[in-house]
Amino acid sequence: MASNQGTGDSNIKERLANTMVGFLGGGRMAQAMARGFISSGLVRARNIIVSDKSEEMLDQLEGIGVRTTMDNREVVTNSDLVVVAVKPHIVKPVLQEVNQVVSPDKQLFVSIAAGVTIKSMEQDLPEGTRVVRVMPNVPALVQAGASVMSPGTHAALGDAQLVQELLKTIGICEESPETLLDAVTGVSGSGPAYAFAAIESLADGGVKMGLPRGLAIKLAAQTLLGAAKMVLDTGKHPGELKDEVCSPGGTTINAMHVLEKQGFRGTLIDAVEAATLKAKELGAKSAQK
Numbered sequence: 001m002a003s004n005q006g007t008g009d010s011n012i013k014e015r016l017a018n019t020m021v022g023f024l025g026g027g028r029m030a031q032a033m034a035r036g037f038i039s040s041g042l043v044r045a046r047n048i049i050v051s052d053k054s055e056e057m058l059d060q061l062e063g064i065g066v067r068t069t070m071d072n073r074e075v076v077t078n079s080d081l082v083v084v085a086v087k088p089h090i091v092k093p094v095l096q097e098v099n100q101v102v103s104p105d106k107q108l109f110v111s112i113a114a115g116v117t118i119k120s121m122e123q124d125l126p127e128g129t130r131v132v133r134v135m136p137n138v139p140a141l142v143q144a145g146a147s148v149m150s151p152g153t154h155a156a157l158g159d160a161q162l163v164q165e166l167l168k169t170i171g172i173c174e175e176s177p178e179t180l181l182d183a184v185t186g187v188s189g190s191g192p193a194y195a196f197a198a199i200e201s202l203a204d205g206g207v208k209m210g211l212p213r214g215l216a217i218k219l220a221a222q223t224l225l226g227a228a229k230m231v232l233d234t235g236k237h238p239g240e241l242k243d244e245v246c247s248p249g250g251t252t253i254n255a256m257h258v259l260e261k262q263g264f265r266g267t268l269i270d271a272v273e274a275a276t277l278k279a280k281e282l283g284a285k286s287a288q289k
């Protein structure tokens with residue numbers, strides 16, 4: 001892999017073109033990421049190698065043109081950037097299994113495992129290994145994910161930029177200190193579930209008022225998508241956009257009044273707090289193991 005100090009966009013693209021990317025675990029997230037990397041043109045399919053224990057997963061992966069193996073060590077030996085994409089409780093044994101074939105000068109490790117800390121990853125890898133921890137979310141499966149990444153102790157600026165560039169192929173990617181990742185889990189990690197529930201409830205309202213189910217779901221989903229796009233595209237505060245939709249004495253302000261009386265905003269704030277606290281608790285438990 002080229003120098004990890006590069007900063008320019010073209011420098012990163014050039015570095016990525018020469019980067020062998022490995023995935024430990026070839027499940028849903030790994031497949032979404034591999035697809036994003038390939039379709040962006042940043043990484044060639046033949047430069048990607050994936051390991052998994054399930055033949056079915058490996059067959060699916062071969063369908064997108066990447067190399068596959070059942071041997072985790074083979075992935076690490078052949079990669080410059082290794083994405084750790086197994087379930088969180090498997091991370092430790094997998095890192096211990098590959099530890100002997102890691103060269104801190106060669107591989108950069110990128111973990112997407114929820115709740116697995118940078119410290120515990122660094123402890124399970126040889127001294128000086130570069131690690132970046134990422135919290136993606138499920139819309140990455142449709143290239144509309146929201147990821148946040150935190151560089152580890154030995155990761156260089158160029159490593160963080162490289163990972164960010166790759167993650168942008170499956171949505172947006174922001175950087176934050178690791179201490180904020182539990183709150184990120186509360187907002188964007190668990191957030192798709194709140195949005196799915198909101199879409200379902202809006203559709204139920206539509207059905208109650210006489211709309212066919214299919215139409216109601218389509219309208220509700222497109223409405224959340226459109227509203228989200230307006231927030232992102234205009235850069236306006238969501239409160240300002242809400243005010244613009246509420247005409248005096250109109251339908252929307254009446255509906256907003258009902259939502260306020262029922263504690264809509266307070267409920268969402270409580271939900272984010274509950275998910276964040278649970279993520280903290282699970283992280284503390286896994287650090288004790």
Ligand SMILES: NC(=O)c1ccc[n+]([C@@H]2O[C@H](COP(=O)([O-])OP(=O)(O)OC[C@H]3O[C@@H](n4cnc5c(N)ncnc54)[C@H](OP(=O)(O)O)[C@@H]3O)[C@@H](O)[C@H]2O)c1
Pocket residue numbers: 024025026027028029030051052053054057072084085086087088090094112113114135136137138139189
């Ligand atoms: N899905 C999400 O929305 C999401 C969001 C944020 C973070 N993440 C994180 O992403 C990671 C992967 O999640 P996922 O949804 O992609 O899970 P997944 O679909 O279950 O993929 C994990 C894959 O790893 C395989 N595996 C198990 N043991 C292995 C081993 N020792 N060596 C190599 N491969 C092994 C599994 O095979 P078997 O099925 O045969 O065990 C499975 O195919 C998790 O750590 C999760 O916390 C996921």
